[in-house]
Amino acid sequence: MPADQLAERLTALRxxxxxxxAKGLELDLTRGKPGADQLDLSExxxxxxxxxRDRSGADVRNYGGLEGLTEIREVFADLLxxxxxxxxxxxxxxxxxxxxxxxxxxLHGAPDSPRPWSQEEKVTFVCPVPGYDRHxxxxxELGIDMVTVPMHDDGPDVPAVRALVADDPSVKGMWLVPxxxxxxxxxxxxxVAADLMAMPTAAPDFRILWDNAYVxxxxxxxxxxxxxxxxxxxxxxxxxRPIMFASTSKIxxxxxxxxxxxxxxxxxxxxxxxxxxAAIGPDKVNQLRHVxxxxxxxxxxxxxxxxxDLIAPKFAAVQEALSARLDGLGVATWSQPVGxxxxxxxxxxxxxxxxxxxxxEAGIAxxxxxxxxxxxxxxxxxxxxxxxxxxxxxxxxxAMAGVAVCVELAAVEKLTAPVVE
Amino acid sequence: MPADQLAERLTALRxxxxxxxAKGLELDLTRGKPGADQLDLSExxxxxxxxxRDRSGADVRNYGGLEGLTEIREVFADLLxxxxxxxxxxxxxxxxxxxxxxxxxxLHGAPDSPRPWSQEEKVTFVCPVPGYDRHxxxxxELGIDMVTVPMHDDGPDVPAVRALVADDPSVKGMWLVPxxxxxxxxxxxxxVAADLMAMPTAAPDFRILWDNAYVxxxxxxxxxxxxxxxxxxxxxxxxxRPIMFASTSKIxxxxxxxxxxxxxxxxxxxxxxxxxxAAIGPDKVNQLRHVxxxxxxxxxxxxxxxxxDLIAPKFAAVQEALSARLDGLGVATWSQPVGxxxxxxxxxxxxxxxxxxxxxEAGIAxxxxxxxxxxxxxxxxxxxxxxxxxxxxxxxxxAMAGVAVCVELAAVEKLTAPVVE
Numbered sequence: 001m002p003a004d005q006l007a008e009r010l011t012a013l014r015x016x017x018x019x020x021x022a023k024g025l026e027l028d029l030t031r032g033k034p035g036a037d038q039l040d041l042s043e044x045x046x047x048x049x050x051x052x053r054d055r056s057g058a059d060v061r062n063y064g065g066l067e068g069l070t071e072i073r074e075v076f077a078d079l080l081x082x083x084x085x086x087x088x089x090x091x092x093x094x095x096x097x098x099x100x101x102x103x104x105x106x107l108h109g110a111p112d113s114p115r116p117w118s119q120e121e122k123v124t125f126v127c128p129v130p131g132y133d134r135h136x137x138x139x140x141e142l143g144i145d146m147v148t149v150p151m152h153d154d155g156p157d158v159p160a161v162r163a164l165v166a167d168d169p170s171v172k173g174m175w176l177v178p179x180x181x182x183x184x185x186x187x188x189x190x191x192v193a194a195d196l197m198a199m200p201t202a203a204p205d206f207r208i209l210w211d212n213a214y215v216x217x218x219x220x221x222x223x224x225x226x227x228x229x230x231x232x233x234x235x236x237x238x239x240x241r242p243i244m245f246a247s248t249s250k251i252x253x254x255x256x257x258x259x260x261x262x263x264x265x266x267x268x269x270x271x272x273x274x275x276x277x278a279a280i281g282p283d284k285v286n287q288l289r290h291v292x293x294x295x296x297x298x299x300x301x302x303x304x305x306x307x308x309d310l311i312a313p314k315f316a317a318v319q320e321a322l323s324a325r326l327d328g329l330g331v332a333t334w335s336q337p338v339g340x341x342x343x344x345x346x347x348x349x350x351x352x353x354x355x356x357x358x359x360x361e362a363g364i365a366x367x368x369x370x371x372x373x374x375x376x377x378x379x380x381x382x383x384x385x386x387x388x389x390x391x392x393x394x395x396x397x398x399a400m401a402g403v404a405v406c407v408e409l410a411a412v413e414k415l416t417a418p419v420v421e
Numbered sequence: 422m423p424a425d426q427l428a429e430r431l432t433a434l435r436x437x438x439x440x441x442x443a444k445g446l447e448l449d450l451t452r453g454k455p456g457a458d459q460l461d462l463s464e465x466x467x468x469x470x471x472x473x474r475d476r477s478g479a480d481v482r483n484y485g486g487l488e489g490l491t492e493i494r495e496v497f498a499d500l501l502x503x504x505x506x507x508x509x510x511x512x513x514x515x516x517x518x519x520x521x522x523x524x525x526x527x528l529h530g531a532p533d534s535p536r537p538w539s540q541e542e543k544v545t546f547v548c549p550v551p552g553y554d555r556h557x558x559x560x561x562e563l564g565i566d567m568v569t570v571p572m573h574d575d576g577p578d579v580p581a582v583r584a585l586v587a588d589d590p591s592v593k594g595m596w597l598v599p600x601x602x603x604x605x606x607x608x609x610x611x612x613v614a615a616d617l618m619a620m621p622t623a624a625p626d627f628r629i630l631w632d633n634a635y636v637x638x639x640x641x642x643x644x645x646x647x648x649x650x651x652x653x654x655x656x657x658x659x660x661x662r663p664i665m666f667a668s669t670s671k672i673x674x675x676x677x678x679x680x681x682x683x684x685x686x687x688x689x690x691x692x693x694x695x696x697x698x699a700a701i702g703p704d705k706v707n708q709l710r711h712v713x714x715x716x717x718x719x720x721x722x723x724x725x726x727x728x729x730d731l732i733a734p735k736f737a738a739v740q741e742a743l744s745a746r747l748d749g750l751g752v753a754t755w756s757q758p759v760g761x762x763x764x765x766x767x768x769x770x771x772x773x774x775x776x777x778x779x780x781x782e783a784g785i786a787x788x789x790x791x792x793x794x795x796x797x798x799x800x801x802x803x804x805x806x807x808x809x810x811x812x813x814x815x816x817x818x819x820a821m822a823g824v825a826v827c828v829e830l831a832a833v834e835k836l837t838a839p840v841v842e
Contacts, residue, residue, distance in 0.1 A: 031484065033483055033484050034483065036480060036483075039473070039480065039482040039483060042482075046468075046469070046470060046471075046473070046706075047467075047468045048467070049467060050467075052460070052467070059457060059460065060676075060677070061460040061463075061674040061675070061676070061677060062454055062455065062457075062460060062674070062675050062676060063452065063454050063670075063675045063676050064676070065676075091512055091513065091704075092512065092703070092704045093700050093701060095699065095700060095701060096699050096700045099698065099699035099700075100699075103524055103528065106528065107524065107527065107528070107539075107563065118528075118539060134698075134701075137698060138698045138699070141695075141698040142528065142698075249484070253482040253483070253706055254482065254483050254484045254701075255481075255482070255483060255484050255485070255486075255701065255702050255703070255704060255705055255706070256481070256482060256704045256705065256706035256707065274562075277520065277555075277558060277559045277562040277563075278516065278517050278520035278521075278559070279514050279516060279517045279520075280514060280516060280555075280675075280676065281676050282513070282676070283512075283513045283676060283677045283704065283707070284676055284677065285467075285674055285676070285677035286677065286704070286707070
């Protein structure tokens, strides 16, 4: 576009932006939180359980039962495609279980570690980007270094991962959200998963923290199955490599659900042993509450279809708003996820922070630019995570129309800015 | 008693013991677990909450609210005698909160630490004995050394504590169950608490983990108030010294209650900052459930009187059974607690392990001898913790009559054993 047309466009966009600001919006697309209508789907939980004994006859109201109720472990096993014996059902947060695992690796090391990780000179994690901000801030808090690899539509870039892990024994771990990844929506293929589980690593105690937070969070009627991480790892001689996490946080109540971990027998025994010093048992009443509510894994799947019906229109609204203004302009690309909680927006390089600022000043809160990268550092300043589930549909429409204005305005601002010599 | 009388007594006791074994008992006095009738008192929780918003209007079913609902924090503040601003309400386990604090001291250090505790050559905790086994096993798991001081009726032996902390900067912490201590039932006086909070310590970051697990667990109508640890510490210029813990585990459901921590503003901010990397928020639905169930702190107090009515007879049965057989024999002493969950039995030196073995072989499970000491090491082999709340009253009577036989038998066995030169 010639300079005079760009200048005209800038004037028009500034007018659009003023109109946007004049609306006095107060909208929030920052976090992957369920909407109130989604939470209402689980209202039945509030008058459960009706009983207080589990299948074994144990009183769920009392202490004990560190690995969780067998019946809720069965539900998780079915959903995750693992054996019940591999599952620990815990408290209300899979993030907490991940944090436990990482801190125990630091304080004690894994069963196959030469020493506690905290006694290594350096510990490094491979982080596919863009990724989940809480994964990265946790590692930064714990003094673990991070190196990034690109996340593709079928999972992390395997050659890049291989190159990082092959020779450097300080590279001891890797994050992965395998299904409907946060934020790209990518689904790790069986081929990629098999490569990751089989690849040689310099560290004998390499771990892949397989955060299957969105395992049943389909946005279409194609209900993608996650790769069989534990089976693939076992088949390739690295049974201890993956540790799997999931929860019902975005199934029932975010914050009052049940989390789970699944792993090899050795990893599971290691986890439970450490846990035995930190806890007497999980909230088994809440576990039984969930078992009574769902019945079985198919009950969960049926429930997830009700979530899909509520949130798929919001994801469609994001696509429509972005397409309506930005299609063909060449200033942005975005994901078209078939599951999960996010749309991943890539704006013109060097404008993501400006887009977030413009949106903020128009009353639309977006996740800070860069937050999907370790240390908050998006080297291209182009990535923005959109979370459309929490606001009402009309709010998503209004917010995304506004975001589209901000994306184009920031791009044209950049293109028309005087070049600094 | 002359040797021939002792031999006669041994024969009689062996007959009593055979009778005991013939009863085929299967009784368990090992853990401080509420009985089913106590859990029934909280059955109303299972159909709560009726609402899903807290006082601030936040939807308790969704993410967030790391420090817990204000209204449950108010209840804990009232019960613990602290300000609401000092309280964090957490998940289902105060043990987990203690474990978090200790691991974060190791990994990060306290606000007033020169460095993370894991970077010290040695870290030592002062452990009043007998004490709570899980306190000690936690420290052993985490590589923290333990030194013991005697527990008196008014709290830990202050001169002994002073001597340990005054000059050795590796002595960085201390456990204390201030009210109705596990297992002795001792109540830490205000004088002792004031001394502990004011005493000079070589470590600038000395912490007293004030585990007020039994703060409202009175066995009589004298409802003893705990010493004001936070106030005393603040007044003596050591506001960060104590960190207080409590939970509703033995108030509502053990395992499905709400735990809390209370501390100075600096400690609390430190705890919440660390916690923010490990969790998004506590189970606020369960917190609101508890708020609706109790109303306020007086609701908790009224509820505890119902517990008292159920368990005081069991404690009386322990006293009766021990007195009936052992009064005047000089082979055992035991506590007469006015609160808490335990009776502390001291048998003849060198016979505790034998008593536990005899009881086991008669179908009565007791906590392993020595478990109230660090590393399970009771130097006098005389201490046994009795937990009478979980079995039914008739079972407590039967079990304790049996325990009394075992205590006397072990003593007479010892007195009549050939002396090994």
